[in-house]
Amino acid sequence: MEDCLSSSKKSQKVVGFEGPYRLLYCSSKGDKAGVMRELEKGVEPDLADYDKRTALHLASCEGCTEIVVLLLQKGADVNSTDRWGRTPLSDARSFSHEAICKILEAKGGIDPVGLDSQLPCYELDHREVNMDEAALIGEGSYGEIYLVRWRGTEVAAKTIRSSIASNPIVKNIFMKELALWQKLRHPNIVQFLGVLKHPDRLIFLTEYLCNGSLHDILKRKGRLDLQTVVSFALDIARGMNYLHQHKPRPIIHRDLTPRNVLQDEAGRLKVTDFGLSKIAQENDVSGYKMTGRTDRYMAPEVYRRESYGTSIDIFSFALIVHEMFLGGPPNLAEDPEKIADKRAYEDSRPPLYSYLYPEPIRTLLKECWHQNPDCRPTFEEIIVKLEEIQDKLKNKRKMGTCSGAINDSSGWCSRLSR
Ligand SMILES: Nc1ncnc2c1ncn2[C@@H]1O[C@H](COP(=O)(O)OP(=O)(O)OP(=O)(O)O)[C@@H](O)[C@H]1O
Numbered sequence: 001m002e003d004c005l006s007s008s009k010k011s012q013k014v015v016g017f018e019g020p021y022r023l024l025y026c027s028s029k030g031d032k033a034g035v036m037r038e039l040e041k042g043v044e045p046d047l048a049d050y051d052k053r054t055a056l057h058l059a060s061c062e063g064c065t066e067i068v069v070l071l072l073q074k075g076a077d078v079n080s081t082d083r084w085g086r087t088p089l090s091d092a093r094s095f096s097h098e099a100i101c102k103i104l105e106a107k108g109g110i111d112p113v114g115l116d117s118q119l120p121c122y123e124l125d126h127r128e129v130n131m132d133e134a135a136l137i138g139e140g141s142y143g144e145i146y147l148v149r150w151r152g153t154e155v156a157a158k159t160i161r162s163s164i165a166s167n168p169i170v171k172n173i174f175m176k177e178l179a180l181w182q183k184l185r186h187p188n189i190v191q192f193l194g195v196l197k198h199p200d201r202l203i204f205l206t207e208y209l210c211n212g213s214l215h216d217i218l219k220r221k222g223r224l225d226l227q228t229v230v231s232f233a234l235d236i237a238r239g240m241n242y243l244h245q246h247k248p249r250p251i252i253h254r255d256l257t258p259r260n261v262l263q264d265e266a267g268r269l270k271v272t273d274f275g276l277s278k279i280a281q282e283n284d285v286s287g288y289k290m291t292g293r294t295d296r297y298m299a300p301e302v303y304r305r306e307s308y309g310t311s312i313d314i315f316s317f318a319l320i321v322h323e324m325f326l327g328g329p330p331n332l333a334e335d336p337e338k339i340a341d342k343r344a345y346e347d348s349r350p351p352l353y354s355y356l357y358p359e360p361i362r363t364l365l366k367e368c369w370h371q372n373p374d375c376r377p378t379f380e381e382i383i384v385k386l387e388e389i390q391d392k393l394k395n396k397r398k399m400g401t402c403s404g405a406i407n408d409s410s411g412w413c414s415r416l417s418r
Pocket residue numbers: 137138139140141142143144145156190206207208209210212213215216255259260262273277
């Protein structure tokens with residue numbers, strides 16, 4: 001733990017607006033003097049943001065020819081790939097910047113994704129769904145959600161805002177995420193059904209979960225008892241473990257929140273919208289923004305704009321489990337950006353009142369929201385711990401007693417019978 005704590009402090013470096021990321025900003029704006037200044041300061045030409053997009057990606061999609069030439073002269077990698085496997089040439093082609101395509105090709109640039117090689121998404125004839133009879137059930141960052149009938153079954157239809165659907169790069173990324181989603185099959189992952197082939201709209205179908213989101217459930221019911229929390233936490237952890245163990249690359253959710261966890265008729269929770277929300281929130285992935293969207297479930301390393309991995313989802317998971325005991329988010333009135341800032345730079349975490357959080361859960365939450373991502377457990381490890389707690393709870397119920405292996409100093413067993 002000592003090591004974890006000391007490296008945690010090390011990882012708290014501040015990346016301010018005037019930090020190395022200015023290179024990306026200047027590149028996307030075509031500011032040659034700014035780019036030169038940053039490179040002269042010693043900033044690496046291949047510096048990437050948290051989506052692994054480099055200055056060369058940004059200059060290529062913005063059509064900044066001079067910057068592309070300059071970055072290549074300074075040794076930028078012509079074939080750096082971003083989170084979606086796109087190279088600078090992929091971006092230049094998407095926006096038809098012919099001159100830049102030629103420059104990149106001459107330097108050995110390749111386009112491993114290309115619009116043509118996009119994985120096909122399962123397409124359905126739009127006449128199969130009558131959107132005129134659709135009932136609105138919710139609204140998210142990328143559009144509205146409707147309850148519709150498809151082939152005799154109630155399903156959810158998600159409409160994509162035209163600001164997203166009309167941007168070729170964003171649409172392409174969106175379609176790739178959907179193509180990935182259509183391959184996933186797990187009891188704790190919302191099932192993707194297909195995209196409606198519509199001349200001027202982008203709509204996709206998923207299974208319909210009649211009980212709504214965990215956010216809705218907490219609003220309705222308030223605090224959940226320990227047994228329910230453990231069972232819900234296991235559902236989320238199993239769905240997330242499936243995503244993190246995806247081959248050849250793990251799928252990072254990036255926006256795990258109570259709104260992105262839905263409940264089916266049988267009471268089981270399922271995870272939805274991996275990757276999609278963030279695409280929509282970033283609004284314009286072709287440009288680099290100096291301010292990031294923050295929220296209360298964001299891991300410190302994301303807020304600090306550092307590189308990150310699967311453990312950002314573990315951090316969000318801990319906050320969701322914390323909320324289930326509390327019946328909603330703590331410090332609801334506080335500005336989410338302030339909360340994220342304090343978590344990133346002051347190591348602040350929500351309170352773990354002993355009368356609400358039994359000992360095995362307290363320890364688990366502390367591990368999961370550890371400041372150092374390397375010290376957080378994996379979902380596989382979390383599942384083992386939660387199953388142990390669940391087994392003990394079952395045994396206690398059978399024996400009709402609360403004394404035994406799990407510390408009950410806070411009287412948490414008594415809440416089981418509520
Ligand atoms: N498949 C579904 N079945 C039933 N209800 C759904 C389904 N998908 C979404 N909803 C409802 O619609 C609401 C909005 O969903 P959506 O996923 O678009 O947005 P969000 O999760 O609230 O926000 P964001 O897009 O930022 O993640 C959800 O909170 C939920 O209540």
